[in-house]
Amino acid sequence: MPWDPAIYLQFGAERSRPAADLLARVPNEKPARVVDLGCGPGNSTALLTACWPEARVTGVDSSVEMIEAANAANVDAEFVVGDFESWEPAAAPDVIYANAAFQWSPDPVALVRRMFAHLAPGGVLAFQVPQNFDQPSHVVMREVATNGPWAEKLDGARWYDPGGFARGPDYARALQRARRDIWTTDYLHILKGPDPVFRWMAGTGLRPFLDRLEGGEREAFEDEVMTRFAAAYPLEKDGSTFFPFRRLFVVAARN
Numbered sequence: 001m002p003w004d005p006a007i008y009l010q011f012g013a014e015r016s017r018p019a020a021d022l023l024a025r026v027p028n029e030k031p032a033r034v035v036d037l038g039c040g041p042g043n044s045t046a047l048l049t050a051c052w053p054e055a056r057v058t059g060v061d062s063s064v065e066m067i068e069a070a071n072a073a074n075v076d077a078e079f080v081v082g083d084f085e086s087w088e089p090a091a092a093p094d095v096i097y098a099n100a101a102f103q104w105s106p107d108p109v110a111l112v113r114r115m116f117a118h119l120a121p122g123g124v125l126a127f128q129v130p131q132n133f134d135q136p137s138h139v140v141m142r143e144v145a146t147n148g149p150w151a152e153k154l155d156g157a158r159w160y161d162p163g164g165f166a167r168g169p170d171y172a173r174a175l176q177r178a179r180r181d182i183w184t185t186d187y188l189h190i191l192k193g194p195d196p197v198f199r200w201m202a203g204t205g206l207r208p209f210l211d212r213l214e215g216g217e218r219e220a221f222e223d224e225v226m227t228r229f230a231a232a233y234p235l236e237k238d239g240s241t242f243f244p245f246r247r248l249f250v251v252a253a254r255n
């Protein structure tokens with residue numbers, strides 16, 4: 001199942017908020033070259049072009065669907081299909097930015113080390129990655145995936161475990177030569193409508209599981225995940241659902 005920009009952007013405001021919070025801490029005032037890695041449908045790239053209208057901004061994403069959506073979004077940037085694992089800049093960027101993207105790498109710590117090395121002198125690497133892999137949203141997915149009749153098909157659909165994901169100190173060590181600004185923020189998203197956590201996850205973390213299932217089996221998997229999400233994230237009296245979400249921010253500047 002390819003990325004679906006429309007599903008992803010159902011929660012566009014919540015997903016773009018950390019992109020803005022990350023950008024606010026980037027110290028470079030007049031970068032010439034800016035790259036948005038894992039740019040998705042261009043929502044994060046639009047913030048970069050608004051902040052630096054004179055910069056040459058490039059968005060890179062491995063999903064053809066996302067790049068098509070970005071091109072249609074009327075953002076003043078160049079968008080290219082590319083894999084950040086093998087990506088190399090034609091000229092050293094002043095800002096390499098990645099919002100909610102590097103967690104898809106099998107080794108994000110090695111990735112950020114490589115990205116930092118691509119920067120121009122005085123350049124800045126800024127990225128944000130979720131830190132919620134130990135939360136019910138992810139625990140439920142993994143439990144349902146490993147305990148149902150689909151267990152074999154879903155084996156290996158996800159490459160990190162709840163305790164094994166990289167945290168602030170891992171990135172701080174990897175970027176030892178940089179001036180580092182590293183913090184986490186706990187957002188409390190207040191979501192509306194039916195099954196909001198399921199709809200949120202179907203746009204991101206659930207995709208590797210849903211990709212491998214079809215027909216009745218996929219429906220049964222979805223039903224079980226939905227039921228368990230509803231128990232873990234109950235409805236408030238006003239019909240909204242609280243969805244706590246921790247994110248890690250790293251801004252690393254080259255001297």
Ligand SMILES: C[S@@+](CC[C@H](N)C(=O)[O-])C[C@H]1O[C@@H](n2cnc3c(N)ncnc32)[C@H](O)[C@@H]1O
Binds near residue numbers: 015019099
């Ligand atoms: C959660 S979206 C983030 C989109 C946007 N940056 C934002 O702030 O909302 C993650 C994006 O990373 C892209 N992605 C995942 N792995 C990638 C890779 N190896 N190379 C390039 N893009 C990748 C996905 O296609 C997806 O569009």
